[in-house]
Amino acid sequence: MTIRIIPQRFTPQLxxxxxxxxxxxxxxxxxxxxxxxPHVAMFDGLKLFSLLGAAGILxxxxxxxxxxxxxxxxxxxxxxxQMAVAYFLFHAGDNLWPLLNKGELAALYCFVFLFFSAAGxxxxxxxxx
Numbered sequence: 001m002t003i004r005i006i007p008q009r010f011t012p013q014l015x016x017x018x019x020x021x022x023x024x025x026x027x028x029x030x031x032x033x034x035x036x037x038p039h040v041a042m043f044d045g046l047k048l049f050s051l052l053g054a055a056g057i058l059x060x061x062x063x064x065x066x067x068x069x070x071x072x073x074x075x076x077x078x079x080x081x082q083m084a085v086a087y088f089l090f091h092a093g094d095n096l097w098p099l100l101n102k103g104e105l106a107a108l109y110c111f112v113f114l115f116f117s118a119a120g121x122x123x124x125x126x127x128x129x
Contacts (some may be wrong), residue, residue, distance in 0.1 A: 011122075012122045012123040013122070013123045013124070014122070015119065015120075015121070015122025015123065016069070016121065016122035016123035016124035016125060017122075017124075018112070018122070019066055019067075019069065019072070019116060019121055019122055019124075019125070020067060020124065022066065022109070022112055022113075022116075023063045023064075023066035023067035024063075024067065026059055026062070026063045026066070026079070026109065027059065027060060027063035027064065027067065029056075029059045030055075030056045030057070030058070030059025030060035030061075030062075030063055031060065032056075033046055033052055033053070033055065033056030033059065034046075034048070034053070034056040034057070034060055055082065055086065058078070058079065058082050059079075059082075062075050062078065062079045062082075066079070066116070066121075068125070068126050069121040069124060069125020069126050069127060069128070070125075070126050070127050071127065072116055072117075072120060072121035072125060072127065073116070073117050073118075073120060073121075074117070076113040076114070076115075076116035076117040077113070077114075077117035079109070079113045080109075080110050080111075080113035080114040080117060083106045083107070083109040083110035083113060084106075084110045086103075086106045087103045087106040087107050087110060090103070090106075091103025091106060
């Protein structure tokens with residue numbers, strides 16, 4: 001016997017809400033890098049044509065597309081790859097464990113985006129499947 005707190009018929013709506021909330025949270029990273037809002041001291045003096053500048057562009061453009069639910073599968077696949085690169089380039093060298101190398105968020109975003117690349121946008125998307 002399976003006990004369901006939330007009926008399975010609400011899966012598309014919850015998937016859509018997860019996509020929207022993830023996109024809004026992810027957008028903050030790009031906005032901080034490119035526009036300085038919210039201010040993060042580590043990004044002061046960031047050059048647009050740098051690795052972090054390119055990441056900021058991907059985060060803003062990809063975040064907006066995910067928020068709207070446009071091109072969700074390919075965008076999520078690209079962002080999943082970006083977060084895998086971010087994890088291994090900026091976090092894994094310090095320590096193997098995400099809790100210790102502060103890479104938990106990059107790892108989590110990587111797999112959430114991988115999920116959306118396979119499962120699609122869910123409800124509330126402009127390019128509904």
